[in-house]
Structures are given as structure tokens and as C-alpha cells.
Amino acid sequence: xxxxxxDAKGLNCPLPILRAKKALAGLKPGNTLEILATDPGSVKxxxxxxxxxxxxxxxxxxxxxxxxxxxxxxQ
Amino acid sequence: MASKSxxxxxxxxxxxxxxxxxxxxxxxxxxxxxxxxxFTFYGLPLLLKNLxxxxxxxxxxxxxxxxxxxxxxxxxxxxxxxxVDAAASKMMSNLMKKKGVASIEELRTAAVDSGVRMIACxxxxxxFEYTLKDMIEGPELGGAATYIEVATKSDINLxx
Numbered sequence: 001x002x003x004x005x006x007d008a009k010g011l012n013c014p015l016p017i018l019r020a021k022k023a024l025a026g027l028k029p030g031n032t033l034e035i036l037a038t039d040p041g042s043v044k045x046x047x048x049x050x051x052x053x054x055x056x057x058x059x060x061x062x063x064x065x066x067x068x069x070x071x072x073x074x075q
Numbered sequence: 076m077a078s079k080s081x082x083x084x085x086x087x088x089x090x091x092x093x094x095x096x097x098x099x100x101x102x103x104x105x106x107x108x109x110x111x112x113x114f115t116f117y118g119l120p121l122l123l124k125n126l127x128x129x130x131x132x133x134x135x136x137x138x139x140x141x142x143x144x145x146x147x148x149x150x151x152x153x154x155x156x157x158x159v160d161a162a163a164s165k166m167m168s169n170l171m172k173k174k175g176v177a178s179i180e181e182l183r184t185a186a187v188d189s190g191v192r193m194i195a196c197x198x199x200x201x202x203f204e205y206t207l208k209d210m211i212e213g214p215e216l217g218g219a220a221t222y223i224e225v226a227t228k229s230d231i232n233l234x235x
Binding site (some may be wrong): 010011012013018021039049 | 106189
């Protein structure tokens with residue numbers, strides 16, 4: 001269970017990343033954010049986002065046409 | 076570790092060309108980069124308080140809009156007819172809204188909120204007779220040397 005959930009369904013690039021960044025800023029380091037998105041580009045983008053920012057991509061799964069990510073905020 | 080940095084020279088102010096600089100600047104800022112945007116020539120009006128962005132299919136054979144399951148281009152001569160460019164702009168805006176693409180106003184606000192440094196080209200301000208009063212809060216004035224100083228210290232420099 002993530003500490004917070006962000007519904008980014010229906011949003012296109014770069015909005016899922018921008019909303020996720022905003023949500024992460026409100027989390028305590030080490031806490032997790034669940035993101036739901038329908039933008040297929042978000043799969044690669046969240047990988048790149050996490051590699052660059054040091055936040056951890058704990059999970060990346062697909063359920064139907066919804067992409068689900070769990071990010072852990074960097075310490 | 077010192078953060079990475081990026082600069083973008085913004086030279087185009089039509090509805091379509093306004094997207095790449097704002098998408099890249101907001102995303103880079105979200106990824107922890109220090110970002111500077113230098114607005115010059117037709118890019119400068121993107122800083123005006125009230126945006127009324129338009130595009131023109133004129134001379135743009137790559138612009139093909141999805142319509143009834145097909146992709147439709149527009150012959151150059153159609154752009155000569157009054158109202159056609161406005162209609163094409165409206166069509167693009169509606170399509171973007173339908174596809175969940177952010178508005179330029181939304182991306183610009185995100186850029187300001189995430190601390191993107193914005194420089195308005197002083198020469199263009201003089202040329203087209205704008206003052207900072209016409210612009211949103213945030214931009215500073217500067218010239219080519221101001222930009223070059225930023226560019227020498229940036230990891231990524233783009234011209235759009």
C-alpha cells in the first residue's frame with residue numbers, strides 16, 4: 001500500500017511526470033507514491049525520471065490500459 | 076553533486092511551436108535541472124499576460140489532422156481565406172484538450188512555479204514595443220551576452 005496515490009489517467013506528456021514531481025515533493029523521504037496513468041509513453045518516462053532524480057521505481061505494472069507505478073522518494 | 080543545467084533559446088510563438096520549449100523546460104525542472112529560457116523574436120510574446128496563440132497550416136505539409144479515421148492536410152491556398160487559420164488553431168486546441176495535452180498557459184505556470192529562469196530579450200522588447208508590464212510576473216531582461224554566460228555553464232543548450 002503506497003502512502004499516497006496520484007491519478008494521472010487521461011493526462012498526456014509531460015503532465016504525469018510534472019504531477020508526480022509535485023506529489024513527491026509533498027512526501028517524506030522514503031515514503032511511496034502510487035501513480036496511475038494511461039499515457040503509454042509514461043512507462044519509459046518514469047524509468048528515465050527515476051534514474052535521473054534518484055527516486056526509486058519500486059514497481060511498474062500494467063492493468064488493462066492503465067499503467068501503475070510505485071515510486072519511493074529519495075532520501 | 077551539483078545539479079545539471081539546461082538552457083533553451085525560444086524563437087517561435089505559434090500554438091504548435093510553443094510546446095517543445097515549455098514541455099522540455101518543465102520536465103527538466105521536474106528532473107532537478109536548473110533551467111533557463113531565453114525568449115527572443117517571435118518567442119517573446121509567449122511571455123505576454125494574455126496568450127492568444129494561433130497556428131497556420133501555410134507552408135507546413137507535415138501538418139495533417141486526424142479526421143474521420145484519416146489524416147487531412149490543407150492546401151496552402153486555403154490559408155489565404157480569412158478565418159481558416161483561426162479555425163485550424165481552434166481545431167488543434169480542441170484536439171489537444173481531448174487528448175489530455177496541457178495548455179501552454181498551464182505549462183508556463185508550471186515553469187514559473189518550478190523556478191525556471193526566464194529572460195526576455197531586451198532588443199526584441201524594444202523592437203516590438205513591449206515592456207515588462209505587458210508580461211507575466213517572473214521574466215527578467217537580458218541580451219545576448221546574458222544568454223551566452225548561461226550557455227557556457229549549461230550541460231544542455233537548445234535552440235527552438
